Amino acid sequence: MAFKMDTPVIVAAIDFGTAYSGIAFQFKHEFEKDPTKISAPQTWNGGKPNLMSHKTPTCLLLDNNEESSSFGYEAEDKYADLCMDGKHTDWYFFRRFKMRLHEREGFTKSSKLEDVSGKKMEAIVVFSKSIECLTKVLIEMLDRQGALVRQTEIHWVLTVPAIWDEPSKQFMREAAVMAGIKSDQLDIALEPEAAALYCQHLPLDRFVDKADDVHFGALPPGSTYMVVDLGGGTADMTIHQKTKGNQLKEVAKASGGPWGGTAVENEFLGTLEDIISKDAMEMFRKQYIYDYFDILREFELVKRKISMKTEDKLTIKKPVALDNVCEGNSFKELLEKSKYSPDIVVHLDKLRLSPDFVRELFRHITDKIVKHMEVILSSCENVIVILLVGGMSESLFVQDIIRSRFHGKNGVRVITPEEAGLSVLRGAVIFGRSPDVIETRVLRYTYGVYITPEFDPEVHPEEKKIIKAGNFHCRDVFGVFIRVNTPVEIGHSVTKCYSTIAPFQSAIRLQIFSSSDPEPKFTTDPGCLKVGELAIFIPDPSAEQRSVFVEFKFGYTELQVLAFEATTRFPIITSLKMNE
CATH class of the missing domain: 2.60.34.10 (Substrate Binding Domain Of DNAk; Chain A, domain 1)
Structure with a gap:
């Protein structure tokens, strides 16, 4: 719904992701000078220096009164501390719940979500409290900068996958209104569209594949390209055509599936479950939540490092608690009896993963992505560029797989912007200034x-x-x-x-x-x-x-x-x- 405010002082965007969420904003004078000058502060701390991030995990901590909320890394760490002190039973901790809106089977406004311990709360409350936390961080950031901006001078943009249905988008709007955002100060932006809009404004040197000399923003009218938005939960794909005046026309309806970065993570967790048993893994997740978060953060770094060319083993810290849940055996003993030895090796307090093993975890997901891309491209043969965006597109391995399959075939070029994981967030800010840039949708x-x-x-x-x-x-x-x-x-x-x-x-x-x-x-x-x-x-x-x-x-x-x-x-x- 196009916003009512003609010239808002600030456009603020919330990229509410399955795995990670972030915020960004831009003043009117900044947009007029350079549309890509968008503040997406690196404000979230994952407890490790190399995990300082523009985004934070999509997780929410609430007390029994549905208050005292914290979000992201702060929520993870606080809940882990509560667990270690045995004080967590009166708290609700929700993690990676956005996919319920993609699955939607039987999902309504009054539906409830289960937290990690099985306690239930109305889904609309969980989503609205999460949005409220993100808006609060942004407002506090503006206050620290001395920006004297009234709430009525901010226009908000909330991102959703293009493959979502109408009730899911409506649900997010109602959650945002419950969080204190006025409906006439809110736009819903479709994620691949927002990313494409941002990339239209990027100079050539802001793309990873500079040697290809494909200036996305300079593609002439009539050029047709495919946007592949690989996020934490979903792979969201659509085909656009540029028209005169840098307007965009959707020529094939958005499609995709649950093939995001969390699916790779789930493959890894499934491996651990195969080694130590499902019950032991559940015990590890519930009783040693701090170690559970830690191993996921360690694996996130592995996901970022792996490529087709990686030859050396990758290392993550092995929590001692893995041995505690193995019922008379050590994790090392169970591992050596499993089919995963020698792809996974225990060395002191480390797990050493073979690059082939990590690549295979990805292939379970990338095979589905590539197959779906082939289906779409088979019905639209004039695509000249594939634009990879979204957090999972920052994976070198994912880039390698998609480039090896499509780059140079039938004249197609595969390109990826720098910081592809922020392209949706930054593009949502630009969308807030020009929501009518997509002149036709399917x-x-x-x-x-x-x-x-x-x-x-x-x-x-x-x-x-x-x-x-x-x-x-x-x-x-x-x-x-x-x-x-x-x-x-x-x-x-x-x-x-x-x-x-x-x-x-x-x-x-x-x-x-x-x-x-x-x-x-x-x-x-x-x-x-x-x-x-x-x-x-x-x-x-x-x-x-x-x-x-x-x-x-x-x-x-x-x-x-x-x-x-x-x-x-x-x-x-x-x-x-x-x-x-």
């Missing part, structure tokens, strides 16, 4: 409403027959008004007319549905998802039938809905309510 879903037309025995199944106002009708019918894969310009509208069915009816309520099927018949079909319920409030209800026009507007990052009284064309108050 719909990922078919949209429609729940309707109950007159029953037709030649079309409708008998089990869906109902009696309504004395006549036979069919329930659960999907009333399509726009189909998946339709290219839509920003503001593309579809207008429908709806009428009251009872005297003095004060509101018309419509259930909006989406589907991945271009021709869904019923709202109960596989792949159909209820987006939410639209309430259209009738002004001055009367005994006569009243009609309203509902305008569904597409092409933005979120679905927009407007309603008008049919005879006067006066706007009517509407409320799109997320599934409870």
Whole structure:
């Protein structure tokens, strides 16, 4: 939804990631001088000098009153201290919970999330408290800099994967509003779009592959490129075409899957589980949480070092606690009996990992990424550049794999910006200044409403027959008004007319549905998802039938809905309510 503020003093972005989250901001005068001059402070400390970072782990610590919140490395360290002191039972610790919105099976506004110990809390609270923590850090940072900025002078941008559905984006907006951000001061930015927008402004020397001499920002109108956003949780891919005036047009709908950096980490944790058993690994995670966090941080460094050319073994510190959970055996003894010896070797207090073993952990994920890229490119043969962005794109091994498969094939060039993990965050700031830069998007879903037309025995199944106002009708019918894969310009509208069915009816309520099927018949079909319920409030209800026009507007990052009284064309108050 485009923001109402014409010239906000500051645009602030929150990249709310699966594995890591970050914040960035930019003053109006900085944007006018250099759009890439964006502050993304290296403010997070992971307890190790080489883990000072622009981002922090996406984890939240709350007490029983859902207060005393801390976020990121601070939350990890504080929770570990509470565990060691035996005081953690009255606290909630949530970690890497964003993927629940990607999975979404049965997920609604009232859904609950389990923390690491199994305690539950409403998901909307967990997300909103996390956003609140991030906004607080940014406000405090501005205060320390002496920036005399009022809250009303800040426009916020929150990033989400392009492959997310409408309810997930709506959920994040509601969480941000609960966190204290006004809805008209908030934009939702799609991650690969934001990254591409940032890279448009980068000079050639800000890309890793300078020898290729591909100046992304100077690609001529008509050039088609693929954005591959590899984050912590998802791989998010889309194809854009540059148009005149450096505008962008989406030519293939966003797609992808759960193939981010955390999937590689899970492969490593699965290896440890194979060695010491599932129960022992669970004991290690619960009873020795400090060591658990530590080994994950150590493995994060390994992920950053490995490449196709790496020959030497990689080293991480072996926690003593691994021996404590092995029930009569040492970790070394169990390892030597496993299929992972000699790929993993214990040397004193270190684990030595063979580069082939680490590369194989990646291949379980990169094979899926490459296969999906091949499918997309097979249907769009005029792609000339593949732009790798996102935190996982900083992996030398991932770069090597994708370049070896695609670079130079059919004239395609694979390029990666420096600090690829920050391209989404910085691009979100630029998006906040120019949200209409994407002039055309391709719909990922078919949209429609729940309707109950007159029953037709030649079309409708008998089990869906109902009696309504004395006549036979069919329930659960999907009333399509726009189909998946339709290219839509920003503001593309579809207008429908709806009428009251009872005297003095004060509101018309419509259930909006989406589907991945271009021709869904019923709202109960596989792949159909209820987006939410639209309430259209009738002004001055009367005994006569009243009609309203509902305008569904597409092409933005979120679905927009407007309603008008049919005879006067006066706007009517509407409320799109997320599934409870």
